[in-house]
Amino acid sequence: MSIPVTVKGLSRSFPSGETTIQAVQDVQFEVHQGELVAIVGSSGSGKSTLLSLLAGLDSPSAGGLWVLGQPLHDMSEEERALFRRQHLGFVFQSFQLFAEYTALENVLFPLELQGAVSYEEAVQTATALLSRLGLGDRLHHKPSKMSGGEQQRVAIARAFVTQPPILFADEPTGNLDNETGMVVEKLLFDLQRETATTVILVTHDLELAKKADRILEMSGGRLSERA
């Protein structure tokens, strides 16, 4: 099986007036199947930019990026969108749920997008997952009727429902209090272990990062492995 993520000489720069900001500089690393890798760094270190590159949300200025053997750096924006649909899952700090969709509809959406199963099967899968995450009685509630922790659990359910080989999580507990954050954290890690999903987790929380298999540190746009 190919290495899920391979990065070679990856760079991303942004023009800023007369200068250029090097948000990511010459990053190189690999992530293996089933690994939980944490990327840490202070604010402005470039970790969010690196995450957007790894997830195909943005394209690099230079370098190469292979995800599941596919050269993401060579793909067009539409090709990357289709790739994300089939192979990637996401959990965001601000949950990023569809405000007008119910919890069930939010979780159904990736399955509908993939179109691999029937609607009835999709509902079954989504319902089961939400129930598993303790939201069996909140299926038809909109995010505005839920607490932060519940919303993040819906987001996690949405991320895992298609059983993606790779999942990206950007500060998944950043908007939650300690207690709720720990609950969410546990759920995330439990699901990751059960499904052997490769997870790349971006966080500034070192305590959370220590629970990962590996820690990579971003500083000034450069990446290094943390012991």
Add this chain to the structure above:
Amino acid sequence: MRGQQLRWLKRELRSLGSRVWIILLAIALGVGAVNGVHSLADSIRGAIQNQSRPLMAADIVNQSVHPFPEDYQNLADEYETSETKEMLSMVSNTKFESLLAEIKGVSPKYPLYGEVVLESGQSLDEQLSINSVVVQRTILKRLGLKLGETVLINGKPFTIRDVVESESDRVNVGMAAGPRVFLSLEALERTGLDQLGSRITRKLQWKVSEEQKSELVTTLGNLEEQHSFVTTQSSNRANPSTSRSINNSERFLGVVALMSLLIGTIGVVQALSNWLASRRNEIAIFRCLGMSRREITGLYVTVVLILGLGGFLLGIAFSYVGMSLLLEIVQPYIPIDIVLQASIWNWLSALVLGVGVSVLSTLPSIVSMTQVPASVVLQDGQDSYGGLRWYWYGIYGVVLFGTLYSQLQNLLWSAIALAVLCLIVGLVYALVYGIQTMLRRQKFRSWTLRHAVRNFASTAFGLRTAIVALTLGVTVIVSIGLMQDSLTKQIRNVSLTTAPTNFFVDIQPDQWAETKNLLQDNQIAHLQSAPVVMGRISKIKGVSVSKIVETKPDSERWAFTREQRLSYDVPIDVETVLNGRFDETTPDNGLCLETRYADRLGVTVGDALTFDIQGIPIEFEVSAIRRIQWESMQMNFFLVGTSETLLEAPQFRLAAGQLTEEGEESVQTGFAKTLPNVTVVSLRNIVERVSVILNSIALAIQTMGAFSILMGCIIMISSLQASLERRRKQFNLLSVLGSTQVEISKMVSTEMILTGFISGVLGSGLAWVCTWGLLRFVFRMQTMPSVVGTLLSAMLVTVCVALMGRWIRPGK
């Protein structure tokens, strides 16, 4: 459509929330107004068409003010025909109490279609003879007569044989000058009314099969080329003057409908653009989760299509309700039964308009939104407004052009209207930009004032666009209000102070002295009189009229072929002369024309006009063009010559003046005794009836305008609310930082006052200019729009928008 796409669609429609009603109403407003106007016009045309045979009492009718040439008489022998002669004349009892009546002499076969219903149940032919007449009951009542008694027509006695209850071809019931009197053609000849100056309308009615019709129409058309004073009308075509009236009314109402459509379009664009902007984050999530641009575009285009369809259906419903109400108002004045028709063509046009405007006007925003990068999902809290690329405004231009063309039906006018609209939009944008730039530089101590002014001057949250849209909306709404105010004032501005109560027609030249004495003995006030010479235009600028009218449509031929009334020695106010001069320096063959009539003929100062006056060609030179104020109800002539040329021409006299009701009765009796050929036309009743009709029309105009204004206000409110919604985070932040709700309300109110003031003043000012332009150049009226109304509108907008700031609050 696949199930999942339907589900996505349903969810997106759900996300619209209450906005969906504003969007539907905005689309419905434009669609409803446009469909309603055209459906009503089509229904009226259709009713006339369907009922044209009984209305005309024939398949084909020839009309002439002169006796029909022999060609027509010979042709008539080959077909089934009837003949009528109609005119106004006084009728009196033996005590010489008189009233004005509509006299109609008929041949035995009249009517060929429809019927004249008599009280006795007998036919008209059975009751008429050389000594008998059939009258409307009003004559019996007003003159105190009974059946079998004598009525005098031009001093000749006739026995009243029967009472007419209805006649199918009398179309001017609401505006009839007097009650009907039927008599045979021989009896009409006996009255001696058919003489120089009497205005007899002669008609020859033909009854033919469908197979014979086209051949006969062709033959009559050929005859018309030789005898241009005869007109031909067939039951397949509506009466040209009726067509003209319907077309003009449709055009006027179409302008109001167009303005409604513009308000609707502004509302649709604003509401949908704001909604799409609010979906920016969701669209980023779609992109992040792997939805393609094509799928996103397809989804939102389908949403807009459905909204357009919903708006169309609602608009159709509105239009039929609205037009039914309008019909209730106008039906009493139209003697044919009109049923609102559903025209597939109108519906299709409305559908294309509703759906097309919705989709095309939001396409730029939809496509712009699909450019939202997926990485936005990682930019928590940032809500920058993505504007449109400049080339997308071309699509708005296309949409506007299409909308304008759909109403104006003329490429040049549509292009001009679009240019004017673009100019207005550009001007408003530049003014708002300038004001914002100026305000941004100001410094204020009070933070609420500072924030309010900065917010107003902000380029974020689409505020500038919202202010421009609000200003444009105010411009359109206030324009409708000013226009209807000007038009209804014009309608009501019939000056009765010096306006005559009576006209006196058919006065022979040798009768003038006696007439004048009779009138002065009865204390007539503001007496006017003028000689009238009848003639027909035979050449214009050396070209024969019969050649000119070959290329003219029916609706325009009347200006060239009708019998003209020329006058001389009438006062002409120099203020009303627009071009040239008409004074002591005018040559003997000088002629002064009314401006619109001159335009119809295509002549100007210096051009030659040749008239046929009783067989003698007389060439005139156009010396002056003038404007006539018809609403003054003074005696006015389209054509005024000089006494040097017209003094010796065969003529009669026309007079007008003010009489009391007693004086009018005494004068009528006097004329009936000594000058029975003189017709006394009382304007009292006519003015009253016209006033009732015009009030109804004014009501119809105001109703349409009020509806558009109301809808426009709803749309503008939603536009402002959407703008406030997008600043929810700002308000929450202020609250978190310690501002009280009172302070935030004060800030919002100040901002709304500023917005309302700028939009109100700019919008109302522009409205005044637009209304002036429309009145002056489209409706050719000299009326100035109300300045007080404009100022009041500006104040009203300021107050309303300011109050909105108190009531509309974004949710937490």
